[in-house]
Amino acid sequence: MAGLLDIGLLNVNVSDKQILHDVSLSINTGEVHVLMGPNGAGKSTLGKVVIGDPAFQVTSGNIIFDNADITAMSPDKRAKLGLFMSFQNPPEIGGVSLSSFLRTAVELRRGERVKLWEFKKELREVMELLEMDMSYAERDLNVGFSGGEKKKSEILQMLMLKPKLAVLDETDSGLDVDAVRLVSKGIRHYIDTCGGSLLVITHSTRILESINVDRTHVLVNGNIVKTGSSELIDEINTNGFGEYSEV
Amino acid sequence: MNSPNKASEIDRSIYDIRNDEDNDYRMKSGLTSDIVERLSAEKNDPEWMRDFRLRSLEIYNEIPTPQWGPSLDGLDIDNISTYVRPKSDMKGSWEEVPDDIKETFERLGIPQAEQKSLAGVGAQYDSELVYHNVKDSVMQQGVVYTDLESALRGEYADLIKEKFMKLVPPSDHKFAALHGAVWSGGSFVYVPKGVHLDIPLQSYFRLNAKGAGQFEHTLIIVEDEAYLHFIEGCSAPKYNVANLHAGCVELYVGKNSVLRYSTVENWSKNMYNLNTKRAVCAEGGRVEWVSGSFGSHTSYLYPMTILNGENASVEFTGITFAGEGQNLDTGAKVVHSAPNTSSYINTRSISKSGGVSTFRSSVKINKNAKGSKASVSCESLMLDDISRSDTIPAMDIRTGSCAVGHEAKIGRISDDEVFYLMSRGVSEEDARATIVRGFADNVSKELPLEYAVEMNNLISLEMKK
Numbered sequence: 001m002a003g004l005l006d007i008g009l010l011n012v013n014v015s016d017k018q019i020l021h022d023v024s025l026s027i028n029t030g031e032v033h034v035l036m037g038p039n040g041a042g043k044s045t046l047g048k049v050v051i052g053d054p055a056f057q058v059t060s061g062n063i064i065f066d067n068a069d070i071t072a073m074s075p076d077k078r079a080k081l082g083l084f085m086s087f088q089n090p091p092e093i094g095g096v097s098l099s100s101f102l103r104t105a106v107e108l109r110r111g112e113r114v115k116l117w118e119f120k121k122e123l124r125e126v127m128e129l130l131e132m133d134m135s136y137a138e139r140d141l142n143v144g145f146s147g148g149e150k151k152k153s154e155i156l157q158m159l160m161l162k163p164k165l166a167v168l169d170e171t172d173s174g175l176d177v178d179a180v181r182l183v184s185k186g187i188r189h190y191i192d193t194c195g196g197s198l199l200v201i202t203h204s205t206r207i208l209e210s211i212n213v214d215r216t217h218v219l220v221n222g223n224i225v226k227t228g229s230s231e232l233i234d235e236i237n238t239n240g241f242g243e244y245s246e247v
Numbered sequence: 248m249n250s251p252n253k254a255s256e257i258d259r260s261i262y263d264i265r266n267d268e269d270n271d272y273r274m275k276s277g278l279t280s281d282i283v284e285r286l287s288a289e290k291n292d293p294e295w296m297r298d299f300r301l302r303s304l305e306i307y308n309e310i311p312t313p314q315w316g317p318s319l320d321g322l323d324i325d326n327i328s329t330y331v332r333p334k335s336d337m338k339g340s341w342e343e344v345p346d347d348i349k350e351t352f353e354r355l356g357i358p359q360a361e362q363k364s365l366a367g368v369g370a371q372y373d374s375e376l377v378y379h380n381v382k383d384s385v386m387q388q389g390v391v392y393t394d395l396e397s398a399l400r401g402e403y404a405d406l407i408k409e410k411f412m413k414l415v416p417p418s419d420h421k422f423a424a425l426h427g428a429v430w431s432g433g434s435f436v437y438v439p440k441g442v443h444l445d446i447p448l449q450s451y452f453r454l455n456a457k458g459a460g461q462f463e464h465t466l467i468i469v470e471d472e473a474y475l476h477f478i479e480g481c482s483a484p485k486y487n488v489a490n491l492h493a494g495c496v497e498l499y500v501g502k503n504s505v506l507r508y509s510t511v512e513n514w515s516k517n518m519y520n521l522n523t524k525r526a527v528c529a530e531g532g533r534v535e536w537v538s539g540s541f542g543s544h545t546s547y548l549y550p551m552t553i554l555n556g557e558n559a560s561v562e563f564t565g566i567t568f569a570g571e572g573q574n575l576d577t578g579a580k581v582v583h584s585a586p587n588t589s590s591y592i593n594t595r596s597i598s599k600s601g602g603v604s605t606f607r608s609s610v611k612i613n614k615n616a617k618g619s620k621a622s623v624s625c626e627s628l629m630l631d632d633i634s635r636s637d638t639i640p641a642m643d644i645r646t647g648s649c650a651v652g653h654e655a656k657i658g659r660i661s662d663d664e665v666f667y668l669m670s671r672g673v674s675e676e677d678a679r680a681t682i683v684r685g686f687a688d689n690v691s692k693e694l695p696l697e698y699a700v701e702m703n704n705l706i707s708l709e710m711k712k
Contacts, residue, residue: 005327023331052670053663053666053667053672054662054666055666074669074671074674075666075669075670076671076672076675076678078667078670079669079670079671080671080672084670085670087667087670090667090668091663091664092663093664093667093668093681093685094685094686095684095685095686095687095688095689096681096684096685101671101681103670104673105671105673108671108672108673109672153552161671
């Protein structure tokens with residue numbers, strides 16, 4: 001049976017420089033995969049390529065999502081199919097409120113109009129879960145948000161959009177203890193209520209502590225050098241990436 | 248303003264529908280003393296006005312065409328008809344307005360807006376007003392809102408003679424002189440002391456005639472302790488010859504009064520928009536300009552405010568969108584000439600498809616304006632590599648005891664922003680339009696709702712091209 005996401009022998013360039021080499025990776029529905037690797041290994045690139053960042057060129061290989069070949073598909077169409085990424089550094093969009101933008105996105109994802117009061121009710125519930133002040137809903141998208149607020153806003157969007165697969169790009173970096181707890185709670189909620197699948201790109205294991213990890217991949221210099229169980233995380237935490245850097 | 252909630256129905260065609268010209272009178276093209284005298288006779292001017300027009304014409308002939316801004320080579324006054332009288336005198340009810348003219352204004356949503364949210368409406372078609380109405384409750388408070396021609400013969404005739412073109416004298420520049428010579432139509436508003444008008448008055452200017460000029464004059468006097476919001480809208484169908492708009496707006500704001508003046512200008516892209524607006528503000532008074540410039544081929548527009556009394560203030564909020572073939576030179580001027588006055592100029596400009604957008608500001612703080620504050624902030628967004636955006640701020644500060652700030656930013660839509668919005672399911676076109684609308688948000692949120700919707704629709708429309 002085909003997985004939810006099947007990446008096959010993917011080669012990716014950015015302005016003629018190859019970043020990813022023959023990357024293959026499969027995620028089944030409901031699974032949590034962790035992608036680890038040293039800085040500059042290409043982890044974020046892989047995440048962005050999965051959701052369709054036009055800054056990167058796929059030179060060969062393909063990406064199959066939910067039985068559809070999305071390799072050449074634009075990011076908006078991928079989002080409608082149920083792909084999502086929590087950005088490491090989401091850009092600030094002035095003059096567009098989080099709430100109005102998110103309502104548009106939710107309607108596009110669901111393919112139907114959502115009544116304002118229903119949307120507000122749902123939004124309030126999720127914001128309460130993440131212990132976000134309701135005033136954030138009316139603030140401009142990411143403008144003046146602290147690092148932690150941006151990450152919570154990304155998780156809020158994930159929970160409202162209910163994607164089939166979410167890529168979390170360094171969602172735990174730069175967060176204080178409380179924020180880590182709330183982001184973890186949000187991720188837990190996503191898994192429990194949406195049956196969601198995850199590709200978690202991370203340096204650390206802080207947000208993974210409350211989550212059951214199915215597979216771990218190690219990416220070094222654009223190559224997946226090892227795939228294993230969740231125990232691989234502990235092993236890397238103890239030994240670092242040193243033994244893979246020869247590859 | 249048409250169908251405000253249905254973005255899918257936006258269609259430039261509502262602005263572009265031309266009516267056949269069925270004029271009552273059309274002045275032959277060109278500008279001579281003979282033409283000005285005939286215009287004055289047609290309008291049944293008082294004698295002082297006839298003389299004023301002829302003096303203005305002399306000044307017009309002496310002043311050279313400005314060379315410091317966008318080219319005016321395509322504008323030949325010999326090909327412009329300065330006066331086109333529609334086949335209708337001014338009516339007090341929409342039913343009486345001729346069908347073709349009435350339908351034009353209905354498409355633009357003018358009667359509908361009046362019913363909903365306005366205290367009074369004037370509608371000018373070519374050179375004359377065809378409709379004017381003010382709510383009884385407003386008149387009972389002593390507010391006067393009428394066409395300037397009627398006012399010249401009415402109760403306030405002396406006041407008008409005292410104020411007309413004193414803030415913007417014909418010698419100010421060539422097109423002010425032209426205006427003085429051939430002005431026609433426009434509005435006179437008088438708000439008595441202590442009257443607070445909660446709902447706005449609105450004038451709408453429509454230029455239908457091909458190769459014609461529109462020269463309406465707006466004179467507003469707000470006495471002390473009063474409040475007025477005046478809204479001005481304008482549009483025209485597109486022709487392949489030049490049309491000219493050289494209107495003039497003079498605003499007198501009394502002590503502790505507030506005048507808010509909102510404009511959404513959507514002239515067709517064959518229009519030379521050479522408009523002059525000026526306000527003088529007494530002690531504790533406040534002027535709030537909100538200005539959206541979308542249309543015209545070439546614009547020169549820099550509303551000016553003279554802060555003449557202590558603690559007077561002005562806020563100018565403006566947006567300019569220059570698309571293909573447009574050269575829009577816009578900005579604002581402020582003169583601080585009393586202590587503790589303050590000004591805030593906040594603008595956004597967008598250029599696209601080869602459009603040129605220039606922001607020009609001039610802030611002068613006189614020696615006596617101690618303790619004054621001035622702040623200028625302008626941001627520009629260029630949507631492609633062939634468009635152009637310039638910022639030309641000028642400051643003339645004559646006292647050490649003041650606070651002055653200036654901030655300018657020129658940028659582009661970043662690919663990261665577009666990708667981010669697309670990653671949430673928004674199409675590329677909508678992502679760009681969302682970013683541009685967000686950029687314009689500081690202006691749209693200042694506009695009355697119908698105009699904010701119209702402005703957002705215009706942005707979406709421009710982004711589709």
